[in-house]
Amino acid sequence: xDIKEKTHKQLTERIEKLEAIIAEKGVGSRQLQKAKRAQRDxxxxxxxxxxxxxxxxxxxxxxxxx
Numbered sequence: 001x002d003i004k005e006k007t008h009k010q011l012t013e014r015i016e017k018l019e020a021i022i023a024e025k026g027v028g029s030r031q032l033q034k035a036k037r038a039q040r041d042x043x044x045x046x047x048x049x050x051x052x053x054x055x056x057x058x059x060x061x062x063x064x065x066x
Contacts, residue, residue, distance in 0.1 A: 023032055 023029060
């Protein structure tokens, strides 16, 4: 790894750490955390809803074929 790549990697890591600190403690961090929780809850609801629909569809197909 040449010096340019190494420097780029180190700077990128430092910027990411700084962004994480700002996201955790900066202005609007509370709203960001709420948005992340809302997104997580929405994703879980979509996954569970889809799984329920697939199980229901499979059960309907099985019961209909009898």
